[in-house]
Amino acid sequence: MERQPIIRMVNITKEFPGVKALTDINLEFYQGEVHALLGENGAGKSTLIKIMSGVYQKNTGTMYYEGKECDFENARQALDCGISVIHQELSVIPDLTVAENIYLGREQKQKNRFLDKEAMKKGAQEILDMLGLKIKPTDVVKKLSAAQKQMVEIARAISGNAKVVIMDEPTSSISEHEVEALFKIIEKLKRENVSIIYISHRLKELFEIADKVSILRDGHYIKTIPLSEVNEQKLISLMVGREIKTYIDRSDKKIGDPVLELQKVSRRGAFSKVDITVGSGEIVGMAGLIGAGRTEVLRGIFGAEPFDEGKMYLYGEEVHIKCPKQAIQKGIGLVPEDRRTQGVMLKKSVKDNITLSSVKGKAKHGFINKAWESKSSQNYINKLAIKTPGGYTITKNLSGGNQQKIVIAKWFLAESKILLLDEPTRGIDVGAKFEIYSLMKEFTQNGGSVLVVSSELPELLGICDRIYVMSEGKITGCLEQHESTEEVIMHLASVN
Ligand SMILES: Nc1ncnc2c1ncn2[C@@H]1O[C@H](COP(=O)(O)OP(=O)(O)OP(=O)(O)O)[C@@H](O)[C@H]1O
Ligand SMILES: [Mg+2]
Numbered sequence: 401m402e403r404q405p406i407i408r409m410v411n412i413t414k415e416f417p418g419v420k421a422l423t424d425i426n427l428e429f430y431q432g433e434v435h436a437l438l439g440e441n442g443a444g445k446s447t448l449i450k451i452m453s454g455v456y457q458k459n460t461g462t463m464y465y466e467g468k469e470c471d472f473e474n475a476r477q478a479l480d481c482g483i484s485v486i487h488q489e490l491s492v493i494p495d496l497t498v499a500e501n502i503y504l505g506r507e508q509k510q511k512n513r514f515l516d517k518e519a520m521k522k523g524a525q526e527i528l529d530m531l532g533l534k535i536k537p538t539d540v541v542k543k544l545s546a547a548q549k550q551m552v553e554i555a556r557a558i559s560g561n562a563k564v565v566i567m568d569e570p571t572s573s574i575s576e577h578e579v580e581a582l583f584k585i586i587e588k589l590k591r592e593n594v595s596i597i598y599i600s601h602r603l604k605e606l607f608e609i610a611d612k613v614s615i616l617r618d619g620h621y622i623k624t625i626p627l628s629e630v631n632e633q634k635l636i637s638l639m640v641g642r643e644i645k646t647y648i649d650r651s652d653k654k655i656g657d658p659v660l661e662l663q664k665v666s667r668r669g670a671f672s673k674v675d676i677t678v679g680s681g682e683i684v685g686m687a688g689l690i691g692a693g694r695t696e697v698l699r700g701i702f703g704a705e706p707f708d709e710g711k712m713y714l715y716g717e718e719v720h721i722k723c724p725k726q727a728i729q730k731g732i733g734l735v736p737e738d739r740r741t742q743g744v745m746l747k748k749s750v751k752d753n754i755t756l757s758s759v760k761g762k763a764k765h766g767f768i769n770k771a772w773e774s775k776s777s778q779n780y781i782n783k784l785a786i787k788t789p790g791g792y793t794i795t796k797n798l799s800g801g802n803q804q805k806i807v808i809a810k811w812f813l814a815e816s817k818i819l820l821l822d823e824p825t826r827g828i829d830v831g832a833k834f835e836i837y838s839l840m841k842e843f844t845q846n847g848g849s850v851l852v853v854s855s856e857l858p859e860l861l862g863i864c865d866r867i868y869v870m871s872e873g874k875i876t877g878c879l880e881q882h883e884s885t886e887e888v889i890m891h892l893a894s895v896n
Contacts, residue, residue, distance in 0.1 A: 412461035418789035421447040434596045436606045439616035440829040441801025442787030453485045454478035482563035488800040494542035499524035527555045532581045546738040547574045566597040572827045575690030640831045647862030648837045656680035659849045665710030670696040671873035683850045685864035692870040694853040698820045702734040703727045733816035743807035751777040751791035757814035780809035821852040
Protein backbone atom coordinates (compact mmCIF):
# COMPACT_ATOMS: atom_id res chain seq x y z
CA MET A 401 0.00 0.00 0.00
CA GLU A 402 1.24 3.46 -0.80
CA ARG A 403 2.32 5.54 2.13
CA GLN A 404 -0.05 8.36 3.00
CA PRO A 405 1.35 11.69 4.08
CA ILE A 406 0.39 12.75 7.60
CA ILE A 407 0.20 16.36 6.45
CA ARG A 408 -0.59 17.51 2.94
CA MET A 409 -0.62 21.20 2.06
CA VAL A 410 -2.34 22.01 -1.23
CA ASN A 411 -2.10 25.40 -2.96
CA ILE A 412 -1.58 27.26 0.29
CA THR A 413 -1.46 31.03 0.02
CA LYS A 414 -0.99 33.55 2.81
CA GLU A 415 -0.93 37.31 2.61
CA PHE A 416 -0.16 39.94 5.21
CA PRO A 417 -0.75 43.62 4.58
CA GLY A 418 1.78 44.52 1.92
CA VAL A 419 3.42 41.05 1.89
CA LYS A 420 2.59 37.88 0.04
CA ALA A 421 4.27 35.49 2.45
CA LEU A 422 3.26 32.26 0.70
CA THR A 423 2.11 31.59 -2.86
CA ASP A 424 0.57 28.27 -3.90
CA ILE A 425 2.59 26.00 -1.64
CA ASN A 426 2.21 22.26 -2.21
CA LEU A 427 4.03 20.01 0.24
CA GLU A 428 3.71 16.61 1.89
CA PHE A 429 5.13 15.39 5.18
CA TYR A 430 5.44 11.72 6.20
CA GLN A 431 5.68 9.85 9.48
CA GLY A 432 9.06 8.60 10.65
CA GLU A 433 10.82 11.22 8.56
CA VAL A 434 12.80 14.38 9.30
CA HIS A 435 11.76 16.90 6.68
CA ALA A 436 13.76 20.14 6.65
CA LEU A 437 12.52 23.50 5.39
CA LEU A 438 15.16 25.81 4.02
CA GLY A 439 15.07 29.34 2.66
CA GLU A 440 16.42 32.84 3.14
CA ASN A 441 15.21 35.09 5.96
CA GLY A 442 11.64 36.00 5.14
CA ALA A 443 11.16 33.13 2.66
CA GLY A 444 8.01 32.02 4.48
CA LYS A 445 9.16 29.03 6.55
CA SER A 446 7.74 30.16 9.88
CA THR A 447 4.53 31.33 8.24
CA LEU A 448 4.03 27.90 6.70
CA ILE A 449 4.49 26.02 9.94
CA LYS A 450 2.28 28.51 11.77
CA ILE A 451 -0.51 27.69 9.33
CA MET A 452 0.01 23.96 9.91
CA SER A 453 -0.16 24.47 13.65
CA GLY A 454 -3.17 26.78 13.82
CA VAL A 455 -1.31 29.98 14.78
CA TYR A 456 -2.16 31.66 11.46
CA GLN A 457 -5.05 30.98 9.10
CA LYS A 458 -4.34 30.53 5.40
CA ASN A 459 -6.04 32.72 2.80
CA THR A 460 -6.60 29.97 0.24
CA GLY A 461 -5.70 26.31 -0.25
CA THR A 462 -6.38 23.15 1.74
CA MET A 463 -4.57 21.32 4.47
CA TYR A 464 -5.11 17.60 4.98
CA TYR A 465 -4.14 16.00 8.28
CA GLU A 466 -4.16 12.19 8.43
CA GLY A 467 -6.05 12.21 5.14
CA LYS A 468 -8.83 14.50 6.31
CA GLU A 469 -9.33 18.10 5.38
CA CYS A 470 -8.74 20.28 8.38
CA ASP A 471 -8.66 23.90 9.34
CA PHE A 472 -7.17 24.60 12.75
CA GLU A 473 -8.64 27.72 14.29
CA ASN A 474 -5.94 28.00 16.92
CA ALA A 475 -2.78 26.38 18.20
CA ARG A 476 -4.69 24.50 20.89
CA GLN A 477 -6.74 22.58 18.33
CA ALA A 478 -3.61 21.59 16.43
CA LEU A 479 -1.91 20.50 19.65
CA ASP A 480 -4.93 18.41 20.65
CA CYS A 481 -4.68 16.68 17.26
CA GLY A 482 -1.02 15.90 17.84
CA ILE A 483 0.88 18.74 16.17
CA SER A 484 3.31 20.39 18.53
CA VAL A 485 5.71 23.22 17.79
CA ILE A 486 8.98 24.63 19.06
CA HIS A 487 8.60 28.23 17.93
CA GLN A 488 11.42 30.42 16.71
CA GLU A 489 10.49 33.09 19.22
CA LEU A 490 10.53 31.67 22.74
CA SER A 491 7.10 31.08 24.18
CA VAL A 492 7.94 29.84 27.65
CA ILE A 493 6.35 31.78 30.47
CA PRO A 494 9.07 33.33 32.66
CA ASP A 495 7.17 33.37 35.94
CA LEU A 496 6.18 29.70 35.88
CA THR A 497 8.36 26.76 36.86
CA VAL A 498 9.99 24.39 34.41
CA ALA A 499 7.37 21.70 35.11
CA GLU A 500 4.50 24.14 34.76
CA ASN A 501 5.85 25.30 31.43
CA ILE A 502 6.30 21.78 30.15
CA TYR A 503 2.70 20.90 30.99
CA LEU A 504 1.22 24.25 30.08
CA GLY A 505 -2.23 23.87 28.56
CA ARG A 506 -2.49 20.19 29.42
CA GLU A 507 -1.92 20.13 33.15
CA GLN A 508 -2.34 16.70 34.66
CA LYS A 509 -5.43 16.68 36.82
CA GLN A 510 -5.99 14.44 39.82
CA LYS A 511 -9.32 12.79 40.41
CA ASN A 512 -10.43 15.67 42.56
CA ARG A 513 -9.51 17.96 39.63
CA PHE A 514 -6.75 19.76 41.44
CA LEU A 515 -3.46 19.96 39.60
CA ASP A 516 -1.38 16.91 40.25
CA LYS A 517 1.84 18.73 41.02
CA GLU A 518 3.73 15.57 41.97
CA ALA A 519 2.89 13.77 38.73
CA MET A 520 3.91 16.83 36.76
CA LYS A 521 7.19 17.08 38.61
CA LYS A 522 7.94 13.44 38.04
CA GLY A 523 7.05 13.61 34.34
CA ALA A 524 9.08 16.76 33.87
CA GLN A 525 12.08 15.20 35.59
CA GLU A 526 11.96 12.25 33.20
CA ILE A 527 12.01 14.54 30.17
CA LEU A 528 14.79 16.68 31.64
CA ASP A 529 16.85 13.54 32.22
CA MET A 530 16.22 12.39 28.69
CA LEU A 531 17.52 15.73 27.43
CA GLY A 532 20.46 15.54 29.84
CA LEU A 533 19.45 18.85 31.38
CA LYS A 534 20.74 19.80 34.78
CA ILE A 535 17.84 21.95 35.88
CA LYS A 536 15.05 21.13 38.31
CA PRO A 537 11.32 20.88 37.52
CA THR A 538 10.75 23.41 40.30
CA ASP A 539 13.18 26.04 38.91
CA VAL A 540 11.48 29.25 37.84
CA VAL A 541 12.06 29.76 34.12
CA LYS A 542 13.10 33.40 34.26
CA LYS A 543 16.19 32.44 36.25
CA LEU A 544 17.44 30.16 33.46
CA SER A 545 19.93 31.00 30.71
CA ALA A 546 18.78 31.56 27.13
CA ALA A 547 19.92 28.07 26.19
CA GLN A 548 18.11 26.47 29.12
CA LYS A 549 14.90 28.32 28.26
CA GLN A 550 15.19 27.00 24.74
CA MET A 551 15.62 23.48 26.11
CA VAL A 552 12.45 23.88 28.22
CA GLU A 553 10.65 24.85 25.04
CA ILE A 554 11.98 21.69 23.40
CA ALA A 555 11.02 19.60 26.42
CA ARG A 556 7.48 20.92 26.21
CA ALA A 557 7.13 20.09 22.53
CA ILE A 558 8.29 16.49 22.89
CA SER A 559 6.46 15.70 26.10
CA GLY A 560 2.98 15.29 24.73
CA ASN A 561 2.99 12.20 22.48
CA ALA A 562 2.73 14.37 19.38
CA LYS A 563 2.45 12.81 15.94
CA VAL A 564 4.11 15.79 14.31
CA VAL A 565 6.82 17.84 16.00
CA ILE A 566 7.73 21.07 14.25
CA MET A 567 11.06 22.69 15.19
CA ASP A 568 11.64 26.26 14.04
CA GLU A 569 15.36 26.96 14.54
CA PRO A 570 15.58 24.94 17.77
CA THR A 571 19.38 25.11 17.83
CA SER A 572 19.89 28.83 17.29
CA SER A 573 20.61 29.48 20.96
CA ILE A 574 21.87 26.21 22.40
CA SER A 575 25.37 24.73 22.68
CA GLU A 576 26.91 21.75 20.91
CA HIS A 577 26.30 19.55 23.89
CA GLU A 578 22.59 20.37 23.93
CA VAL A 579 22.36 20.06 20.16
CA GLU A 580 23.68 16.53 20.51
CA ALA A 581 21.00 15.71 23.08
CA LEU A 582 18.34 17.17 20.80
CA PHE A 583 19.54 15.11 17.85
CA LYS A 584 19.32 11.94 19.92
CA ILE A 585 15.74 12.85 20.78
CA ILE A 586 14.98 13.46 17.12
CA GLU A 587 16.32 9.99 16.26
CA LYS A 588 14.14 8.52 18.98
CA LEU A 589 11.03 10.36 17.80
CA LYS A 590 11.75 9.15 14.29
CA ARG A 591 11.89 5.54 15.45
CA GLU A 592 8.55 6.11 17.16
CA ASN A 593 7.20 7.10 13.74
CA VAL A 594 6.76 10.76 14.57
CA SER A 595 6.97 13.20 11.68
CA ILE A 596 9.52 15.94 12.27
CA ILE A 597 9.60 19.24 10.43
CA TYR A 598 12.92 20.96 10.98
CA ILE A 599 13.93 24.54 10.18
CA SER A 600 17.54 25.71 10.49
CA HIS A 601 20.00 28.00 8.77
CA ARG A 602 22.84 25.70 9.78
CA LEU A 603 23.22 23.60 6.68
CA LYS A 604 25.58 21.12 8.35
CA GLU A 605 22.82 20.15 10.78
CA LEU A 606 20.49 19.25 7.96
CA PHE A 607 23.00 16.77 6.56
CA GLU A 608 23.31 15.25 10.01
CA ILE A 609 19.66 14.64 10.78
CA ALA A 610 17.27 15.39 7.93
CA ASP A 611 16.06 12.88 5.37
CA LYS A 612 14.84 15.41 2.86
CA VAL A 613 14.73 19.15 2.43
CA SER A 614 12.19 21.44 0.80
CA ILE A 615 13.34 24.81 -0.37
CA LEU A 616 11.26 27.97 -0.28
CA ARG A 617 12.28 31.17 -2.01
CA ASP A 618 10.35 34.37 -1.54
CA GLY A 619 7.13 32.58 -0.59
CA HIS A 620 7.34 30.10 -3.47
CA TYR A 621 8.02 26.40 -3.34
CA ILE A 622 11.18 25.54 -5.27
CA LYS A 623 11.99 21.87 -4.77
CA THR A 624 12.14 18.86 -2.44
CA ILE A 625 15.28 16.69 -2.49
CA PRO A 626 16.78 13.91 -0.35
CA LEU A 627 19.83 15.23 1.52
CA SER A 628 21.81 12.28 0.18
CA GLU A 629 21.57 13.78 -3.30
CA VAL A 630 22.89 17.28 -2.62
CA ASN A 631 25.84 19.12 -1.12
CA GLU A 632 26.01 22.44 0.71
CA GLN A 633 26.87 24.51 -2.34
CA LYS A 634 23.95 23.08 -4.26
CA LEU A 635 21.58 23.83 -1.39
CA ILE A 636 22.81 27.41 -1.20
CA SER A 637 22.31 28.01 -4.87
CA LEU A 638 18.80 26.55 -4.75
CA MET A 639 18.04 28.75 -1.79
CA VAL A 640 19.34 32.09 -3.00
CA GLY A 641 19.66 31.54 -6.72
CA ARG A 642 23.18 32.96 -6.91
CA GLU A 643 26.76 32.35 -5.83
CA ILE A 644 27.61 33.29 -2.26
CA LYS A 645 30.98 34.25 -0.84
CA THR A 646 31.85 33.07 2.65
CA TYR A 647 34.88 35.25 3.32
CA ILE A 648 36.02 38.84 2.92
CA ASP A 649 39.19 40.06 1.32
CA ARG A 650 41.37 41.66 4.01
CA SER A 651 44.43 42.29 1.87
CA ASP A 652 43.90 46.06 2.02
CA LYS A 653 43.42 46.22 5.78
CA LYS A 654 45.10 49.06 7.70
CA ILE A 655 45.61 48.16 11.33
CA GLY A 656 46.62 51.03 13.60
CA ASP A 657 47.39 51.53 17.27
CA PRO A 658 45.64 49.53 19.98
CA VAL A 659 42.17 50.87 20.65
CA LEU A 660 40.99 48.39 23.22
CA GLU A 661 43.33 46.62 25.64
CA LEU A 662 42.47 44.23 28.41
CA GLN A 663 45.17 43.37 30.94
CA LYS A 664 44.58 40.38 33.15
CA VAL A 665 40.89 41.03 33.55
CA SER A 666 38.88 38.53 35.58
CA ARG A 667 35.38 37.92 36.77
CA ARG A 668 34.89 35.29 39.42
CA GLY A 669 33.32 32.11 38.12
CA ALA A 670 33.48 33.30 34.48
CA PHE A 671 37.04 33.99 33.28
CA SER A 672 40.43 34.87 34.68
CA LYS A 673 43.50 36.92 33.67
CA VAL A 674 42.35 37.60 30.14
CA ASP A 675 44.66 39.71 27.93
CA ILE A 676 43.20 40.98 24.67
CA THR A 677 44.26 43.79 22.34
CA VAL A 678 42.30 45.12 19.39
CA GLY A 679 43.80 47.70 17.03
CA SER A 680 42.01 50.34 15.02
CA GLY A 681 40.79 48.92 11.73
CA GLU A 682 41.17 45.37 13.02
CA ILE A 683 38.73 42.46 13.08
CA VAL A 684 39.61 40.18 15.98
CA GLY A 685 37.87 36.89 16.59
CA MET A 686 37.25 34.89 19.73
CA ALA A 687 36.98 31.15 19.29
CA GLY A 688 36.23 28.54 21.90
CA LEU A 689 33.64 26.05 23.00
CA ILE A 690 30.35 27.26 24.44
CA GLY A 691 30.90 28.08 28.08
CA ALA A 692 34.55 29.06 27.54
CA GLY A 693 33.75 32.57 28.78
CA ARG A 694 33.73 34.54 25.52
CA THR A 695 30.27 36.08 25.95
CA GLU A 696 31.19 36.98 29.52
CA VAL A 697 34.33 38.84 28.42
CA LEU A 698 32.29 40.87 25.91
CA ARG A 699 29.74 41.65 28.61
CA GLY A 700 32.57 42.71 30.89
CA ILE A 701 33.96 45.15 28.32
CA PHE A 702 30.45 46.54 27.81
CA GLY A 703 29.94 46.99 31.54
CA ALA A 704 26.95 44.65 31.67
CA GLU A 705 28.81 42.47 34.17
CA PRO A 706 31.92 44.48 35.09
CA PHE A 707 35.32 42.92 35.69
CA ASP A 708 36.35 42.16 39.30
CA GLU A 709 40.04 42.57 38.59
CA GLY A 710 42.47 43.71 35.92
CA LYS A 711 42.73 46.78 33.74
CA MET A 712 41.04 48.00 30.64
CA TYR A 713 42.44 50.72 28.36
CA LEU A 714 40.77 52.67 25.56
CA TYR A 715 43.18 54.54 23.27
CA GLY A 716 45.90 53.99 25.87
CA GLU A 717 43.94 55.44 28.75
CA GLU A 718 42.66 53.38 31.63
CA VAL A 719 38.88 53.27 31.92
CA HIS A 720 36.48 51.85 34.50
CA ILE A 721 33.25 50.95 32.76
CA LYS A 722 30.59 50.01 35.26
CA CYS A 723 27.45 49.95 33.11
CA PRO A 724 26.45 49.74 29.42
CA LYS A 725 25.54 53.42 29.34
CA GLN A 726 29.13 54.38 30.05
CA ALA A 727 30.33 51.93 27.41
CA ILE A 728 28.01 53.43 24.79
CA GLN A 729 29.21 56.93 25.67
CA LYS A 730 32.76 55.77 25.04
CA GLY A 731 31.81 54.45 21.62
CA ILE A 732 31.40 50.76 22.40
CA GLY A 733 28.48 48.79 20.97
CA LEU A 734 27.39 45.23 21.76
CA VAL A 735 25.30 42.97 19.56
CA PRO A 736 24.21 40.41 22.15
CA GLU A 737 24.00 36.69 21.66
CA ASP A 738 20.43 36.56 22.88
CA ARG A 739 18.96 39.07 20.46
CA ARG A 740 15.47 37.77 20.92
CA THR A 741 15.26 39.28 24.35
CA GLN A 742 18.04 41.84 24.47
CA GLY A 743 18.17 43.24 21.00
CA VAL A 744 14.98 44.69 19.54
CA MET A 745 11.84 46.43 20.69
CA LEU A 746 9.25 44.35 18.92
CA LYS A 747 6.43 46.89 19.11
CA LYS A 748 8.50 49.69 17.60
CA SER A 749 8.95 50.28 13.89
CA VAL A 750 11.89 49.02 11.91
CA LYS A 751 13.08 52.61 11.47
CA ASP A 752 12.88 53.38 15.18
CA ASN A 753 14.81 50.26 16.08
CA ILE A 754 17.57 50.94 13.58
CA THR A 755 18.02 54.56 14.60
CA LEU A 756 17.44 53.99 18.30
CA SER A 757 21.01 54.26 19.51
CA SER A 758 21.93 57.05 17.12
CA VAL A 759 19.02 59.44 17.34
CA LYS A 760 20.47 61.44 20.18
CA GLY A 761 23.57 62.54 18.37
CA LYS A 762 21.59 63.52 15.33
CA ALA A 763 18.94 65.55 17.09
CA LYS A 764 19.19 69.25 16.40
CA HIS A 765 18.04 71.61 19.11
CA GLY A 766 16.24 68.75 20.79
CA PHE A 767 14.23 67.81 17.69
CA ILE A 768 14.68 64.46 16.09
CA ASN A 769 15.90 64.77 12.54
CA LYS A 770 13.17 62.80 10.76
CA ALA A 771 14.69 63.03 7.31
CA TRP A 772 17.99 61.67 8.62
CA GLU A 773 16.17 58.84 10.39
CA SER A 774 14.33 57.77 7.28
CA LYS A 775 17.33 58.03 5.04
CA SER A 776 19.74 56.16 7.27
CA SER A 777 17.31 53.42 8.19
CA GLN A 778 16.44 52.92 4.52
CA ASN A 779 20.14 52.74 3.73
CA TYR A 780 20.56 49.77 6.10
CA ILE A 781 17.32 48.14 4.98
CA ASN A 782 18.85 48.09 1.50
CA LYS A 783 22.36 47.13 2.54
CA LEU A 784 21.30 44.14 4.62
CA ALA A 785 18.35 43.30 2.36
CA ILE A 786 16.01 43.53 5.35
CA LYS A 787 12.74 42.14 4.09
CA THR A 788 10.05 44.62 5.12
CA PRO A 789 7.31 46.55 3.36
CA GLY A 790 8.96 49.71 4.72
CA GLY A 791 10.61 51.50 7.60
CA TYR A 792 7.31 52.09 9.35
CA THR A 793 6.45 48.39 9.63
CA ILE A 794 6.25 47.11 13.19
CA THR A 795 9.30 44.98 13.89
CA LYS A 796 7.22 42.13 15.33
CA ASN A 797 5.85 41.48 11.83
CA LEU A 798 9.26 40.71 10.37
CA SER A 799 10.68 37.22 10.11
CA GLY A 800 13.08 36.16 12.88
CA GLY A 801 16.22 36.58 10.80
CA ASN A 802 15.17 39.99 9.59
CA GLN A 803 14.65 41.12 13.18
CA GLN A 804 18.23 40.06 13.86
CA LYS A 805 19.51 42.08 10.93
CA ILE A 806 17.90 45.13 12.54
CA VAL A 807 19.91 44.73 15.74
CA ILE A 808 23.07 44.55 13.69
CA ALA A 809 22.12 47.58 11.58
CA LYS A 810 21.43 49.55 14.75
CA TRP A 811 24.98 49.21 16.01
CA PHE A 812 26.62 49.80 12.68
CA LEU A 813 24.69 53.04 12.41
CA ALA A 814 25.34 54.12 15.99
CA GLU A 815 28.70 55.70 15.35
CA SER A 816 30.43 53.25 17.67
CA LYS A 817 34.19 52.95 17.42
CA ILE A 818 34.38 49.47 18.85
CA LEU A 819 31.83 46.81 18.06
CA LEU A 820 31.48 43.70 20.15
CA LEU A 821 29.58 41.11 18.15
CA ASP A 822 28.35 37.96 19.85
CA GLU A 823 27.39 35.31 17.32
CA PRO A 824 26.28 38.01 14.86
CA THR A 825 25.13 35.68 12.10
CA ARG A 826 23.09 33.20 14.11
CA GLY A 827 19.68 32.72 12.54
CA ILE A 828 20.79 34.69 9.50
CA ASP A 829 20.72 33.15 6.05
CA VAL A 830 23.86 32.56 4.03
CA GLY A 831 23.32 35.49 1.68
CA ALA A 832 22.81 38.01 4.45
CA LYS A 833 25.84 36.66 6.32
CA PHE A 834 28.08 37.97 3.60
CA GLU A 835 26.35 41.35 3.74
CA ILE A 836 27.19 41.49 7.45
CA TYR A 837 30.84 40.59 6.78
CA SER A 838 30.96 43.38 4.22
CA LEU A 839 29.57 45.84 6.75
CA MET A 840 32.24 44.75 9.22
CA LYS A 841 34.86 45.41 6.61
CA GLU A 842 33.45 48.83 5.76
CA PHE A 843 33.31 49.66 9.45
CA THR A 844 37.02 48.85 9.90
CA GLN A 845 37.97 50.75 6.77
CA ASN A 846 36.59 53.80 8.52
CA GLY A 847 38.85 53.11 11.49
CA GLY A 848 36.44 51.05 13.62
CA SER A 849 37.49 47.94 15.55
CA VAL A 850 35.58 44.68 15.81
CA LEU A 851 35.78 41.94 18.41
CA VAL A 852 33.63 39.04 17.28
CA VAL A 853 32.63 35.81 19.01
CA SER A 854 31.46 33.00 16.78
CA SER A 855 30.99 29.29 17.20
CA GLU A 856 31.36 28.75 13.49
CA LEU A 857 35.06 28.36 12.86
CA PRO A 858 34.88 28.76 9.08
CA GLU A 859 33.24 32.11 9.74
CA LEU A 860 36.07 33.33 12.01
CA LEU A 861 38.67 32.01 9.59
CA GLY A 862 36.97 33.82 6.74
CA ILE A 863 36.74 37.27 8.32
CA CYS A 864 39.31 37.77 11.13
CA ASP A 865 42.77 39.33 11.09
CA ARG A 866 43.61 37.63 14.35
CA ILE A 867 41.86 35.03 16.52
CA TYR A 868 42.06 34.53 20.28
CA VAL A 869 41.09 31.11 21.55
CA MET A 870 39.55 30.62 24.98
CA SER A 871 39.08 27.52 27.04
CA GLU A 872 37.51 27.33 30.46
CA GLY A 873 37.78 31.02 31.18
CA LYS A 874 41.38 31.45 30.00
CA ILE A 875 43.04 32.60 26.80
CA THR A 876 44.89 29.58 25.43
CA GLY A 877 46.26 31.11 22.27
CA CYS A 878 46.28 33.97 19.81
CA LEU A 879 46.70 33.25 16.12
CA GLU A 880 47.48 35.51 13.20
CA GLN A 881 45.33 34.97 10.14
CA HIS A 882 48.03 33.03 8.28
CA GLU A 883 48.54 30.57 11.14
CA SER A 884 44.86 29.96 11.90
CA THR A 885 43.38 26.62 10.94
CA GLU A 886 40.42 24.70 12.29
CA GLU A 887 42.73 22.05 13.73
CA VAL A 888 44.94 24.46 15.65
CA ILE A 889 41.93 26.34 17.01
CA MET A 890 40.09 23.18 18.06
CA HIS A 891 43.22 22.00 19.82
CA LEU A 892 43.60 25.28 21.74
CA ALA A 893 39.88 25.35 22.52
CA SER A 894 40.11 22.05 24.37
CA VAL A 895 43.23 22.83 26.39
CA ASN A 896 42.60 22.93 30.09
N1 LIG B 1 2.32 38.66 11.47
C1 LIG B 1 2.83 39.16 10.35
N2 LIG B 1 2.43 40.35 9.86
C2 LIG B 1 2.94 40.85 8.71
N3 LIG B 1 3.89 40.25 7.99
C3 LIG B 1 4.34 39.06 8.42
C4 LIG B 1 3.86 38.45 9.62
N4 LIG B 1 4.49 37.28 9.81
C5 LIG B 1 5.36 37.16 8.77
N5 LIG B 1 5.26 38.22 7.93
C6 LIG B 1 6.03 38.40 6.68
O1 LIG B 1 5.94 37.23 5.92
C7 LIG B 1 7.20 36.95 5.27
C8 LIG B 1 7.65 35.56 5.65
O2 LIG B 1 8.04 35.55 7.00
P1 LIG B 1 8.46 34.24 7.79
O3 LIG B 1 8.53 34.61 9.23
O4 LIG B 1 7.58 33.12 7.42
O5 LIG B 1 9.95 33.99 7.21
P2 LIG B 1 11.02 32.85 7.58
O6 LIG B 1 11.26 32.07 6.33
O7 LIG B 1 10.58 32.11 8.76
O8 LIG B 1 12.35 33.72 7.86
P3 LIG B 1 13.50 33.59 9.02
O9 LIG B 1 14.53 32.67 8.47
O10 LIG B 1 14.06 34.97 9.08
O11 LIG B 1 12.87 33.17 10.27
C9 LIG B 1 8.14 38.05 5.70
O12 LIG B 1 8.19 39.02 4.68
C10 LIG B 1 7.51 38.61 6.95
O13 LIG B 1 7.83 39.97 7.12
MG1 LIG C 1 11.30 32.05 10.70
